[in-house]
Amino acid sequence: MRHIGTIILWALVSALVILVITLPINLQTQLIASIAVVTFMAVIKVLRAEGIWRLIALAFGTAVVLRYVYWRTTSTLPPLNQLENFIPGFLLYLAEMYSVMMLALSLFVVAMPLPPRKSRVAEEGRLPTVDVFVPSYNEDTGLLANTLAAAKAMDYPADKLTVWLLDDGGTEQKRNAAAVIEAQVAEARHRELQALCRDLGVNYLTRARNEHAKAGNMNNGMQHSTGELIAVFDADHAPARDFLRETVGYFADDQKLFLVQTPHFFLNPDPLERNLRTFETMPSENEMFYGIIQRGLDKWNAAFFCGSAAVLRRTALNEAGGFSGLSITEDCETALALHSRGWNSVYVDKPLIAGLQPATFASFIGQRSRWAQGMMQILRFRFPLFKRGLSLPQRLCYMSSMLFWLFPFPRTIFLFAPLFYLFFDLEIFTASGGEFLGYTLAYMLVNLMMQNYLYGSFRWPWISELYEYVQSVHLLPAVVSVMLNPTKPTFKVTAKDESIRESRLSEISRPFFVIFAVLFVAFLMSIYRFYSEPYKADVTFVVGGWNLLNLIIAGCALGVVSERSERAASRRVTVKRRCTFIVDGREYPSTLENVSANGARVQVFGLEPDLAKDARCALRFTPYGAGQEEVLPVDVRNVENLGSVIAVGCRFMPEVARHHSLVADLIFANSNQWSDFQVSRRYNPGLFRGSLWFLGIAVYQTSRGLLYLARSLGGGRKKEAAS
């Protein structure tokens, strides 16, 4: 209560603002005020004013949004006695109010995010013991080998670091399964991984039964280990060498700290990025979360556990009875439980692991369904707003994270609302053209400007809308089903190492084409009605414009579900590193250009270009953790003469466990390269340029999606003809 004066002052100002906002002024006044505010915000944005101006710009936006809410509530709802208008109209109203509420919550979260923390390197000497958990279910050995090798190679005293492979694919239950093939596969996996772990110096642990999925697996790990801290990495998330150095120190500062979370950095694009080819240029979807939102949550001590790339304190977990497994998002649930017991969390905004994300659209949707359903389960079982022990900001932060996943509802309503008018002539939003100009347009402009102001360099215009739309189509049924039956969903591991060998439509793409067709008919309808019914051309114009916006997004989504083929099985990481290329005992000075989990491209000086394919060669380089050079065997895949140098594409041929460590060292050792890559994509194209860019993408992707559709229909017919 030290700041009671500040609170009173703020409350007073807020009351005044509310008073002025709820004055029933006329449209002309609103119009002028809107123009003034939009101009003011634009000036602040153009000048890139930060600090207090950031909050002033947000206050402007908030005021306009609140005026819109006031007007929307008092003047635009259809009369109650016209149920055919009122019901859809009220649904639309609810959807808009949801959006406004989410805006309010996210404003609270990110109004003043914590600046990235200064590097807090752990001190030598008093370092705690750390258990590294790598839970696995069905990932293949190569992938696990890289992760485990990278984990083992972390810069930390060896006597204080224990790496555990927690294998749920080789449990007794699996090995003794009734289906003989399944049992044999599990048995083979069990043996293979045990051997790998032995070679890498890693502990292998499995258990009797696959109970409580990932949370149960990790709790089992906790029972068999004793380290003070527990670091968790997903099977495909390989840590950089400095992971523990950058995170462990915080536990010494705060005895009530239970979590240090770091961002997830992905080496491969998600399906949207791959199919739209934006991975190299545009910030990834999750950068908004890890770049801004987690920092905002961190301000309110509400940064939560994201399942991987985090360090937790054993005593805290013990107090809560281990990892919680009630929902299928055990990570967030665990963090919520510990926050409510008075433990603190810290977020370190530096990518310290690199991983894979789902490559196909179907597995991407599968992953998002799990998140959405898990969050709904937490909302249902552990309603954070009334959870005891949480501070008010923490409650709001958790509500913001959970309620976000309701977006399929408003998104669906926004998608179909114009159709009520265009097809059925229902008037679900009563306003004149002038009012649209003075209120709705101002609201939308201000909304876009606020988004751009908050997330500009992390999220480009309309990309959020696109992501929400492509997810909504399949997430809506998932969210509805978890609402009806909250205990039904079970943990499904997301496949992340698939690759697309040939261009095709996603297996779950059909609804997108149906929706696109409906919206397109509605678009034609709007043109027809604009000319045939001149007495309501203004309404048709506004509704038609809205539908056109939906159509553009839906068209862009056609590109998202049209999967492009990808040559490289796994993503290449650009590195610049000296090494020696060895062919038949002869050594050539060379530079590593890029590496992937499977191979590398090397620029070799002085080599003859007539190198045979599949020739057995080797790379010699100094790993970050070791003192002397080591040798990694490779096969030649292709050779390209670049004039002064020869570029050789080669595949890693690891023979012993140490070779996996060398591969891991090449790809994962240096975390700065990931930060650099992220920073290279982070810039704000601005509202206008960003929108134009999006329009261009959308037009192109629509045509690509339709082309894929035509091809798949043609292909289907050919198959039929053939059979």
Place this chain on the structure above:
Amino acid sequence: MLPPVRAALCGLVFSLSASVAFAQDTSVPFDMSGERDPAVEKTPAVEETTPAVRETRQPEKKAATPDLSTRRYIVPAKSLLLEGEVASQSFPLFLTPQQAGSATTINLGYSNAVVVAPESSRLTVVVNDVVVGEVPVQSAEGIKDVRFDLPAGLLRPGVNRVTFNAAHRHRTDCTIRSTYDLWTSLDPARTYLTVPRDTSGRLLTTDDIAAIGLGPTGQTKFVMVVPEMGQPVATNALMRLSQGLALMAKMPNQTFDLTDALPPTAGAGELTVLVGTAGNLAALLPGLPATARSSAVATFVDAPDGDRKVFVVSGPDWPSIEGAVEGMVSPIDRPLSVTREALSVRQRNGADMPLILGETSPTFASLGVRTGEFSGRRYRTGFDIGIPSDFYADAYGEATLLLDAAYSPEVLPGSHIDIYVNGNIATTVPITSRNGGVFRHLPIRVTMRHFRPGPNRIDIETALLTEADKICAPGSSASEEPRFALFDSSEFRMPRFARVAQLPSLAALSGTGFPYNRQVDPVALYLDRLDADTLSTSATFLGKMAVSSGRALQVRPESSALAIGERNAILVGTISQLPPLVLGQTHIAAESASAWGGPADGGAQHGATQDAIDEWQSRVRGGSWRGQISALEAWLQETFDIPLSSLRLLPGEEPLVAPGDTARFLVAQGDSPDEGATWTVLSAPTGADLKAGMVAVAQDERWQQLDGYVSLDSKDADALDTRPVSRTRFVATQPWTFSNMRLVAANWLSSNILAYAVVFCILSILLGIATSGLLRRFGREV
């Protein structure tokens, strides 16, 4: 919202040109008339089947027989036009018991547009809700007189209601535009109730003053014969008496004419009133009751010529006359504590109009609108409401019509319902469904911008398009199949609105007599001289004020304007006699005192200069920045209806008004020097102009136009020249409540648009700063 207005204008233009064409071309037969002739011939046969109606076509000479005392005129206007496909007008008619008992016939003189199809158009007369007669509308060539008998016992003593309903159909055209060509005109001079001569005009008690009635042009005049009008002691009694008489009669166009000689005759709508001490009146009036020499009297006596009665108010001295006046006035006066529920201005539709003081939702039935079915193209109906003088919601306010209506499947999209407030279009609701529809309490938002204190008219006009009208087969325009129905369960929902009085405001003055209507102390009345013109003017003005206020004002005559001080005052006088202080306070240019009405024409010269400047401005518009600004203003005005004057932070001072050459009379209002009271000035260049101007302004139509801080009347203009107020003084009329102040703020900010934007921005900045302070103190910091 523009298209309907434009359509209406086109319609008007068309109708004008059309009627001109027909007027010039009456000898050429109307192209369809050959086919229609049989139908016209059938009309008498139709009438034979309704024997209750007896139509007598009288030669015009006979109709004009000058036996005026037998007529009670009905229409309080110079002319009455029933326009459109359906039109209805009602008028109250106050009858004495004798008149009610003996009147037997109603006369009606009408003409109509050539294009009205007689076989399907009817004119109906309804008295006290009983149809007394109906005729086909077939008097395109000139005024036709019709007489209907009235059933015995239909008329009542007191107020009766006479309604004229016209239903018109076009001969050939089925367009909405053509409905603007349809009209029936009633001649007020030939529209009257015939009262047999033997009992007519015998006004016997003071109650019967209300039956003073109308002249043939809708005028009502009290001729007050006051031999001693120059005596200051008489002024108070005269002013109170004129207000009392005005309140008794409540006629729309009533004026007072003070004279010192008894006029020989009194026409219809005139009442002679003699006021004076018994000693002075005896010479004029031999029949003065003898008791007048000892005590106050107020009674009717026979005029010296014996043919009529005059009203006499007399007594031994002026104080006793004042007593007699108070005896008349006090029973009809309204105590300050009583709030009116209705404005007593019956003349519009024969009913009192409800006074709306706050949130209320009267149904159409209670507002006098009846359920109606309609088979034509353009249906217009409406109602009147009274708005209090402290109404302050013109900038932001919106009322709601909850419309219960239905339209048949043949009505096409593109049809629309328009709402008019005081003749200004407020909203258009398009009909968009193709398959007919029923509106159940359909909310229609009606801006309050055109509301003003006092009586307000709200019209609902429905324009219906159908396929049949597009084809327009012969005879189809007269189809009886209803297309549209408006139900009287509809409601007019008035929200609670901001209430604070603004001064100066001539609209509030004409509407409800504000700020004089509610004051306890007498109003200071300054008359520059006590002559017939000045006294007539102030009596007429106070009479109008009394009717608007619903009570008789207490006045205290002042001989010096400077003695008024901080009191509400009414000042009447020729411009040259008014003190400069008064002119200054009421924003009248000081030079008008000598220039107005004078031969040397400074004003005209100034006008010419302004014209020249304007012309030059338009010629050099492209280059000058002033031109750019005025172009922007025009664009804003066109696009968003935002006048540049509202884009100001704080209102400026009212410009001084120098009445132009054409102006004859002005009403101006301003604050007293210390802004504690309100002064209203009636002035003119000469005494004759003063009186004539006041008579003109006392006409109901003109009286309703009073607005702004100065209203100027000209001899030949058909509307007052009003100057809008820019800087108002607010006077609280309601107890201070948060909700009222909030609405007042909303209205003020809505009329000072930039102020809102500035307040909005400043508060947002403050909020940003406060939030920043809050966020810095809470949560983690690094």
